[in-house]
Amino acid sequence: MAPSPVEIVPGCFYWPGWFDRGEQEALAEDLRQVLAQAPLFTPRMPRTGQPFSVRMSNCGPLGWVSDETGYRYQPTHPETGAPWPPIPARLLAAWRALAGSPWAPEACLINWYAPGARMGLHQDRDEEEFSAPVLSLSLGDTALFRVGGTSRKDPTRSVRLASGDALLLSGPARLAFHGIDRILPDTSTLLKQPGRINLTLRRVHRGEACEIPPC
């Protein structure tokens, strides 16, 4: 395992520079292929239908989607109806190295932040169980990330997440409120357009009840 992680808040571990430039370029190419199969869509808020500024896609057996009827995981793309493409091997390797879970991830949410896109403070709580962590990987422009505690009122800390960085929400931080305040323009040359890709790998179902093989 590369340099030892920084613990931002209890259970939130941060590995700056987990992927070197060559690995980032290979990952970006992996993702271009995934997005050709599963194009970015614009999620909408439950009830109001308000669009997110972040655009999304997924890979893996399940993908997270949001529309007027609510948040959920589903096996197919909301617009094309096709199954999500598989999770690229390089992402599975990062999960094996960092997640500390015997189970393979079932979902990899792909978030595209164009300059100006934001994500308000929220918890990742649409999974069945929270013993497995959420692993977040960053590519492209640097993001100003904020993480707090399990109550919305808890104090927060900010971290700049740069291209190649890895961050884990585990244990007491698995249900921590977190969000993206802003994307810092012109901070990376990795991608062919300005913006940031964030990848979050998760388990959705309880390990013992799932047919997906351990990794």
Added chain:
DNA sequence: AAGTATCG
């Protein structure tokens, strides 16, 4: 409420 708008 993983959204925006607005105010103090």
Added chain:
DNA sequence: TACC
């Protein structure tokens, strides 16, 4: 805090 309000919004619907």
